[in-house]
Amino acid sequence: MENGPAPEESQRGAADGTPHWVKVFGAVAALLIILAIVVVVSGRGGDHGPGRHAPDGGAAHTSRPAGVTHSQP
Amino acid sequence: MTLPLGLRRLALTAHIVCSVGWLGAIGAFLGLAVAALVSDDIDLVRGIYLAMEVSGWYVLVPLALASLLTGLVQSFGTRWGLFRHYWVVFKLVINVAATVVLLAYMQTLEYFGTLARTSSDLAAFQSPSPLVHSLAALLLLAVATVLGVYKPRGLTPYGQRKQRSARSR
Numbered sequence: 375m376e377n378g379p380a381p382e383e384s385q386r387g388a389a390d391g392t393p394h395w396v397k398v399f400g401a402v403a404a405l406l407i408i409l410a411i412v413v414v415v416s417g418r419g420g421d422h423g424p425g426r427h428a429p430d431g432g433a434a435h436t437s438r439p440a441g442v443t444h445s446q447p
Numbered sequence: 448m449t450l451p452l453g454l455r456r457l458a459l460t461a462h463i464v465c466s467v468g469w470l471g472a473i474g475a476f477l478g479l480a481v482a483a484l485v486s487d488d489i490d491l492v493r494g495i496y497l498a499m500e501v502s503g504w505y506v507l508v509p510l511a512l513a514s515l516l517t518g519l520v521q522s523f524g525t526r527w528g529l530f531r532h533y534w535v536v537f538k539l540v541i542n543v544a545a546t547v548v549l550l551a552y553m554q555t556l557e558y559f560g561t562l563a564r565t566s567s568d569l570a571a572f573q574s575p576s577p578l579v580h581s582l583a584a585l586l587l588l589a590v591a592t593v594l595g596v597y598k599p600r601g602l603t604p605y606g607q608r609k610q611r612s613a614r615s616r
Contacts, residue, residue: 393600395599399537
């Protein structure tokens, strides 16, 4: 982000209306969000979350093995 | 409220350091993820997952939060504002989304960290998940960096209203 004051939009071009790049960005973002939801819901990305890697469905994640003294910040 | 020039420069420097530092840390994380995925040395892989967990909590999360905080200071301390320009809004959304996903993903890294302390089964570690997440994060933060450098024009409806009211004064 620039340190100085924001330039007047009128000096940089038309301020009214939604710029083309915003529409493209918005469309791409919406597409990616939908894609991520589809991947998670369809199960193609596996069971999402920490339990996905656990053979017991994540139960082991909740109880640390004995002797593990890791402390979470 | 607009900050004095000296403070604005200090805040900008802090924001760039935190944001680009976050991007660089994810680059290093990506390298670890690739190494863990392709290596068949279980000791190396376990060490990598431990390093991922530690660097996640002590490097990635602090840098993400610092990037968000310094970005907010930049927004409120300059005339750019937070919701006046589309590029600022997009950067904010990217930063918040990446931070939320990172905090959620720390559970997975903690799981792998715990596994690394107890398991010698190489198959248990062969997950593309860290690679996929770090690639996505790298892409998102690269886009945010480009937005911050190029600052494409475009006022939000709120920004247009503010500009009109400023002109009418």
